[in-house]
Amino acid sequence: MTMKRRMFLKGSLAAGTVGVAVGAGLLTPGSVLAAWPKAAMEAKTVDDALKGVGMSGFAQSDDIKIKAPDIAENGAVVPVTVSTSMTGVTNMAIVIAKNGTPLSSTYDLGKGAQAYISTRVKMGKTSDVMAIVKAGGKVLANKKEVKVTIGGCGG
Amino acid sequence: MAKKSLKVKAKAKGSAVTVKALISHPMETGLRKDKKTGKIIPAHFVQEVTAVHNGNNVLTANWSGAISKNPYLSFKFDGGKKGDTLKVSWADNKGGGDSVEAKIK
Structure with a gap:
């Protein structure tokens, strides 16, 4: 014992x-997560955030489709779907322009992955939701404004 | 680890596979205050989600705290078929994580 x-x-x-x-x-x-772009995730401006993930200097493109509500009642859960018919997409990012740290997420697409991402994000206030796509070395972006009635960042 | 922190559904249509994943996670940004104590709740969020199919890393998602609580992620890829396994893993900023192997239906 x-x-x-x-x-x-x-x-x-x-x-x-x-x-x-x-x-x-x-x-x-x-x-373990060596690839996690810390500086970009903590960047306070859209430009800095995109620079941090190698996606600065984008061109506007209507080929990128953003599906998000026009008005989000609850900013804590805003469903966003980004898709594009472009080929050769290697990276995608979802940026909430007016969040404290605009870069919400980035996606590295492997072989076979289609340019389609759907997730839910937090939004502090009414802002443009930007989708940035890197295809064949070119950076393209589109945006959609989402009105937020109750913010989802901070309490 | 809490049980079933990760649910994955993968469905094949032809060779295209649609994957839906749901993670149970608080996703604290590190900016929120505890209403009772007035102290800031430390950041605790999922940083990375990966999906591997037949040794091929199909998708790596890098997330910040701006992804909603109990995150949902859906994506599609080509080249999968019914019966294949897809391994999905996540890791958070505090060293937590989980992975699950889902059969493609």
Whole structure:
């Protein structure tokens, strides 16, 4: 019995140490997620955000379709669908122009992936939702205004 | 890990596969305040979602805290068929994560 208790204590101690290491930021997931564009995600302007993910200097294109509500009652959940008929799309991004950090998400498309993304985003206030698409080295974008009645960022 | 933090449905139509994924996650931006204590709730959100089909990385999504709570993601890819497995994984900024292997229907 005493032996078992010893082992139990040792086991829980070891587990505790790992937990503390994670908590203290020693084992940050940053190293695992090396590709995560931290600077771009934290950028405060649309230009800086797009520069950070190599998507600056876009041209307007109506070939990009953005499906989003005209008026969103709840800014915390705004469904957005981006699709395009263009071929050779390698990267896509969804930018909420007037959010504190405009870049909401980027998508790296692998072999076979179609240029279609659907997700739900948070919006602080009425803003343009921009979809940026990189196809064959060219950067194209389209936008759609979504009116927000109740903001979804902050409480 | 909470059980079933990730639900994936993949459906083939011809060779095109439509994938729908739903993750249970609080998605805290790090800007919200706790109404009772007035302290800022630390950021806690899913940073990366990946989908792998037959060793081919079909999609990598990089997310910020601006994606809604309990995130939903849908995408499509070519080259899949019924019975194939699609592995979808997510990882958050605190080292949490989960993965699931879904059979394409």
